[in-house]
Amino acid sequence: MPRRATHLNNEGPAVPSIRCQDLPGCVEVVPEALRIVICPHCSLSLRAAMLFFGSLCCVSFAIAGLMAARGFWPVLPFAGGEMLLLGWALRTSMQRRHHRETITVTESDVSVELRDREHSTQLVFPRHWAQVKLRRPASRLHPSRLTIESHGRRCELGSFLTEAERRGLAMRLQNAIGRINESPSLAPSA
Numbered sequence: 001m002p003r004r005a006t007h008l009n010n011e012g013p014a015v016p017s018i019r020c021q022d023l024p025g026c027v028e029v030v031p032e033a034l035r036i037v038i039c040p041h042c043s044l045s046l047r048a049a050m051l052f053f054g055s056l057c058c059v060s061f062a063i064a065g066l067m068a069a070r071g072f073w074p075v076l077p078f079a080g081g082e083m084l085l086l087g088w089a090l091r092t093s094m095q096r097r098h099h100r101e102t103i104t105v106t107e108s109d110v111s112v113e114l115r116d117r118e119h120s121t122q123l124v125f126p127r128h129w130a131q132v133k134l135r136r137p138a139s140r141l142h143p144s145r146l147t148i149e150s151h152g153r154r155c156e157l158g159s160f161l162t163e164a165e166r167r168g169l170a171m172r173l174q175n176a177i178g179r180i181n182e183s184p185s186l187a188p189s190a
Contacts, residue, residue: 042097
């Protein structure tokens with residue numbers, strides 16, 4: 001559940017903002033723009049991942065070595081293959097921690113920046129024509145898809161979010177962006 005917090009501006013009263021410690025992203029209300037940064041929650045640190053992988057390799061190769069010493073030498077390539085597969089999966093999972101999606105809503109534009117370690121892509125949609133759509137999944141086992149669309153261009157957001165988090169983000173974006181031909185005020189209501 002998001003927690004409410006207030007941050008003081010140098011110009012006067014407190015501006016409400018939402019900090020989501022349990023969710024992978026946070027929402028900051030800035031006087032003339034709404035900025036939402038979402039990222040996957042990667043609880044495993046690099047050091048912990050290396051320790052986990054190293055200890056699993058030691059156990060696996062120790063058992064495989066004992067089996068090879070008893071004459072079951074074909075176990076060794078399988079143990080090596082398993083550890084290679086585990087290392088690849090762990091590396092892929094750890095690379096996700098660099099993924100960020102930043103959505104900035106101003107009076108005139110909706111800007112989406114998709115960033116990972118090597119690449120950065122920015123898409124800008126006119127706010128007045130932008131639409132937020134939460135598309136139903138093709139089957140019950142697939143997640144829904146959250147997109148921002150305008151003039152034939154589409155950008156999918158929050159593919160790593162849970163279904164509830166994706167719905168919450170869709171509601172926040174729909175309130176900020178509005179429907180087509182509708183641009184609600186970004187100023188915080190008193």
